[in-house]
Amino acid sequence: xxxxxxxxxxxxxxxxxxxxxxxxxxxxxxxxxxxxxxxxxxxxxxxxxxxxxxxxxxxxxxxxxxxxxxxxxxxxxxxxxxxxxxxxxxxxxxxxxxxxxxxxxxxxxxxxxxxxxxxxxxxxxxxxxxxxxxxxxxxxxxxxxxxxxxxxxxxxxxxxxxxxxxxxxxxxxxxxxxxxxxxxxxxxxxxxxxxxxxxx
Numbered sequence: 570x571x572x573x574x575x576x577x578x579x580x581x582x583x584x585x586x587x588x589x590x591x592x593x594x595x596x597x598x599x600x601x602x603x604x605x606x607x608x609x610x611x612x613x614x615x616x617x618x619x620x621x622x623x624x625x626x627x628x629x630x631x632x633x634x635x636x637x638x639x640x641x642x643x644x645x646x647x648x649x650x651x652x653x654x655x656x657x658x659x660x661x662x663x664x665x666x667x668x669x670x671x672x673x674x675x676x677x678x679x680x681x682x683x684x685x686x687x688x689x690x691x692x693x694x695x696x697x698x699x700x701x702x703x704x705x706x707x708x709x710x711x712x713x714x715x716x717x718x719x720x721x722x723x724x725x726x727x728x729x730x731x732x733x734x735x736x737x738x739x740x741x742x743x744x745x746x747x748x749x750x751x752x753x754x755x756x757x758x759x760x761x762x763x764x765x766x767x768x769x
Contacts, residue, residue: 576645576682582612583757584766586649586678590621591759593653594676598666603654606646613646618681618752620700621652622713623666626673626761633666633674634658639684639702639711639752649678677758677769679713684752690742694724699751701731703742710735714754715769 578586593604606613620637624630634656641648653676659665666674679700687693694701697718702711710731717727728742728749741747756769 576612576615576617576680578612578680578755578757580757580768582610583678583680583755583768585610586613586619586645586680587676587757587759587766589646589649590653590676590678593650594621594623594657594666594674595671597654597657598668598671604650606644606650609644609646613644613649615645616643617641617645617648618684619645619648619652620679620681620711620713620754621649621656622677622679622758623656624675624677625670626675630675633670635713637679637711639681639700639750639754641681645680652678675759675761677715677756679754679756681752681754684750686748686750690728690749690751691724694727694751696722696724696727699753701727702750702752703728703731703735703737704748704750705735705737705741705744705746708735708737711752713756714752715756 596602596604618639618641623634636655637652657666700714712731729739732741
């Protein structure tokens with residue numbers, strides 16, 4: 570396993586990160602503009618990866634967008650804004666978020682604390698802690714750390730879903746040329762009933 574740097578956010582930083590993602594989505598959807606992070610908290614200058622996930626609060630909570638990267642050269646504040654805009658666009662789940670939807674969305678962020686390249690994903694993967702990124706011959710996909718807990722998946726099911734998302738065979742994660750990265754992240758989201766932010 571190869572290791573990366575460690576980044577940790579306080580609850581206040583995480584709450585601000587979710588707020589920033591929400592502001593970026595609204596600026597993009599309502600004005601077609603890129604939100605500027607402005608005067609950022611100290612933690613937002615760290616150069617690390619981040620993901621933004623947007624779900625609908627209606628019905629079964631359909632995924633409306635998800636974007637980001639586990640590695641990042643940009644400062645965290647800018648990475649959050651860029652991920653939020655991509656998640657809200659039609660590049661993510663096929664249909665752009667429309668203004669009437671803004672009040673029925675739940676936004677969460679995952680700030681990558683570290684990531685490791687693993688040769689034994691079943692042994693190294695901790696469900697609820699790690700997200701997965703898989704890359705084989707230029708086909709790649711990643712999956713959010715909270716997904717196996719939300720869907721009651723075991724380790725093999727999580728890896729299988731990641732392969733399918735990448736357009737690979739379900740067992741491609743077992744191939745010798747499969748590059749599997751486990752990323753650990755702090756996940757913060759808007760509470761489903763509205764109001765404050767919670768850390769998962």
